[in-house]
Amino acid sequence: MSGVLSVTGLRARYGGVEVVHGIDFDVHEGEIVALVGPNGAGKTTVLRGISRTVRTQGTVTLLGVGTHGKDAASVARLGVGHVPQGRGTFADLTVLQNLRLGLLARGRAHRRHGDADLTRMIDMFPVLGEFLSRPAGALSGGQQQMLAIARALLARPRVLLIDEPSLGLAPVTTSMLFRTLRELRSDWGVSVLLAEQNARLSLSIADRAVVLAGGLIVHTGPSAEVAESGELRRAYLGSAAEQAVTR
Amino acid sequence: MTEILQQLVNGLAGGCVYAGLALAVSVVFQGTGLLNFAQGEMAVVAAYAAWSLAAAGWPPVAAIPVVVAGSAALGAVLERVLVRPVEGTSPLALITVTAALLLGLNGLVAVIWGTDPHSWDSPFGASAVRLGDVVLTAQQIGSVAVVAVVMVAVGCFFRFTGLGLRMKAVAINPGSAVLLGIRPGRMLAVGWALAGAVGGVAGLMTAPTVGLSPEMMQGPLLMAFAAAALGGFASPFGSALGGVVLGVLTTMAARYVPALGGDLALVVPFGVIFLVLLVKPSGLFGRAAVVRS
């Protein structure tokens, strides 16, 4: 399998404090990788390092192209989609305008299918279709999350980075979202790196898992293996039973 | 009655020019949250450049597009070269840079073209139309038409083009815009270019009425600021509407309030700015949420 995204020796610091201490991992073609770990482990920072919205050391290559020295916009154009924690929709623009911004971001190869893809996306998230001319800011949290993901997907990224999509979503919505992601990755040829605290959920849809703690990778492996390892769960993820109760 | 109608027409015609400049001010503000103090001086440069071209024998049809394109280029260059180094530092540094531009451009215009005022014949000719007892000069009709066309064009640009949509996206949430491959810096330069072009048109339309002098846009700039305050700085449409309102208000005040004749009409925009900021700083047509720091 070829690595779509490959991260080597990634380090990140805020001010003088290093919070990611040199990590390596790959995301392969068509794969969903769950990045799991406790609060403050550095998941968000890793995603931001890949999309170059924080400064990092180390190398990140995307389809063999290094992102070193590129700004965030160029990395996005290379094919990295990023749905940040807290969604980042354009509140004053309508839902349709938000989606159009996604379409505008796609590479030349995909321009022709723009309208068809938009229709598909609306089929996939019917609520968005209902509210096309509403300001995005007037949507509910879950609807905005769907909008953010749909917008990012419409840019036809090769790798989609998604940060805490389940935050504030009803469990049904989350599983719907995750099912959609699974469908899309084969059709659209997009790999997904999913940062989630809700390990049970993300492990259930991911192919592989990367467990992050204290800015270091403590384990990498098939997600089923991680999900079943009582030790990993207890140490880093909290037990599944607990999560089932809190959710 | 005729008298009032005539004043109303004059006010509307004058107001259109303020609306053009206010639109320019607002286009920059909605993109960056920055009040460009130098917008008026950029328009002065455009007016003088057109005058020089005319003196060199260029016909208006050739000179005007060249000057408008040049104004756009000037706007982009000023933003990229002079404003960019302080971008993202603080609003105070930004506004001080535009104050420096105001001071510098004003000085440069005087140094290059001299301080003697010049009169400039209207490119629309000196004829006039009578509607009943109300007189419309060709200059009034022409400048209103030109400014109206510009406004519609800007409106369409923001509404229907991808570039316009991207600019709005940057204004609303630059962090997310970057994630969609949009370069905020480039959009700011486009905003300044657009504002430069629109302001340039306003300058060209002002020159035949008030004449050419380095100070020619000071009054209109004040009017444009008042208009933008009235309409909401972040709302190009509101600002333009504010310009028309201000034109009428000022003309009426100058005519019917004995103390406010002549130069002193500038008390009106000052009062408008003061009152609007005091009572409803988001502008009468603007929304509060869009005023960014």
Add this chain to the structure above:
Amino acid sequence: MRKWLLWGVVAVAGIALPYILDDYQTFQIARVTTTALPIASLVLLTGWSGQVSAGQGALFGLGAYTCAIAIVSGGLPWPVAVLLAMVVGLAAGLLLGLPALRLSGMSLGLITLSLAVLFPLLLSRFKDLTGGPFGIQTPPVRTPAGIQLSSAQFLYLVTFVALAAVFALLALLCRGRTGRALDALRLQPAMARTTGVDTRRLSVLVVGMSGAVAALGGALNALVLQSVVPDAYAFTFSLALLTGAVIGGIRSWAGALVGAVFVVYVPQLVSDTVGDTLAGHWTQVGYALVLLLTLYFAPQGLAGLGSRITTKIGERRAHQNFAP
């Protein structure tokens, strides 16, 4: 400690200067001290409370005209006229400050810029009071009987004492609790509001005080020049003051003095170089250039640059200046 020593030296030098210089030079440095006042008012306003004024020259002019009119038309003794000017400046500042704190410190910039453009027009409009384009001549200030000083020396010392008093007052004000409240106001207006600082009142008061200080400068300046003319208070002068404040160091009282030297001597220098006709405009271009260069390369101003070289304290301060 070292700082106090430095200020001590400056104070002694300031008092000694008129005994060393001739009357014309003394007159010149009195122009500097009186110009330092409106620049100090900008340091308070912009550097400490985070609001830009593009119209400090108008408040300066308001003080100048109030003083001149009070003396010539009102027949008041000059010290009373100066006090009156301060009161008028305070009132004008309070009024201008009312709509402030909106649009993140820019609203004051907008209002004051409008005032700067409007003020000269008002002057030529109310000719009966202001003397129109010719302005008003004020009688020279006489040295009180019993003091062995020339009139220029005496007047200079008056301006120097006023400047020293203002510096001391403002520096004290920006030191303690008010200083911290101002920091909060400048750095985090939204937060300041929630932590119980009455930001509205504070910012209005600051604008009022800066109005009073600028007007004091204008009044004393009018006494020094013995005349007021509308051309001296054009809006470009307001921007020149802003330039002086930024060049000197927007948070530095010493910088206000440096800025004043700049604003007083640069126009002369330029007019010596390029001749009188376009001197004003070349000066503007020069101001703009220096202002931009300062903002890019030394946002803490010359005073900050100096103190960074001599002491390390400057480093801490460098980040506070124009950084939000």
